[in-house]
Amino acid sequence: MKKLLMALLFAPAIALASGAAVHLDKAPDVQGDNAALQSGAKTFINYCLNCHGASYVRYNTLTRLGLTEQQIKDNLLFTADKIGEQMRVAARPAEQKAWFGVTPPDLSLIARSRASEDGSGADWIYTYLRSFYVDEKRPTGWNNTIFENVGMPHILWQLQGVQVLNEDHHLEIAVPGLQSPAEFDKTVADLVGFMVWAAEPEAGYRKQLGYGVLAFLLVLFGFAYKMKKNYWKDIK
Structure with missing residues (x-):
């Protein structure tokens, strides 16, 4: 019973890729764009962190995105008392279990774990969050085109607006939201x-280090080749 409730609660946290393949939109790559990642952190903390934690990330880790500790304390530190604490969920686990029947999963590694044969985890989440539509038959009043009968409500509906399925089973905006489609x-x-960054904050440094190592090996190879030629020049 608990497994069933977990499956219905939040699609990206589990790999239920059975059935017909779905089309996934390509998620824009904003890695390295600190302004975009800061905006994403703000949205995550204001909307997602109410139910889902990111316990592998500490608030002070956000300084790597160009934020100062004071900015984090003033604008983002809502679920902890100290900046070195984890980004834990706002609601208590016992309360969540009473509400949903199971505690919502942690999202620290969701962008890495939700990859499928149809695309990356980022593509899946990007498509999923833009594919909610009104469904009065569902307990929450919402459904999703790429995860049928999902138990999670559309937490971003005020920003996106209200989507419905038209006669051709395509999504269309029935009631505009606070943002235009492009803004949303x-x-x-x-x-x-x-969420991609949170899954591996060191990814950018790791890649830079890898490029540096390859450059060093290339230079080393040049010196080694010259030494080899000099050593063997008198040997025929």
Whole structure:
């Protein structure tokens, strides 16, 4: 019973890729764009952190995105007392279990774990968060085109507006939201980008280090080749 409730609660946290393949939109790559990642962190903390934690990330880690500790304390430190604490969920686990029947999963590694044969985890989440539509048959009043009968409500509906399925089974905006479609896509792209970054904050440094090592090996190879030629020049 608990496994069933977990499956219905939040699609990206589990790999339920059975059935027909779905089309996934390509998530924009915002890695390296600190302004976009800061925007994504703000959206995550204001909307996602109410139910889902990111316990592998500490608030002071956000300084790597160009934020000062004071900015974090003043604008983002809502679920902890000290900046060195984890980005834990705002609601208590016992309360969540009473509400949903199970505690919502942690999202620290969701962008890495939700990859499928149809695309990356980022592509899946990016498409998922933009694919909610009104469904009065569902307990929450919402459904999703790429995860049928999802139990999670559309937490970003005020920004996106209200979507419905038309006669051709395509999504269309019935009631506009606070953002235009382009603005909402950017908000979701930044949010997904932050989730990708949160899954491995050291990824950028690791890649830079890798390039540095390859450059060093290339230079070393040049010196080694010249030494080899000089050593063997008198030997025929």
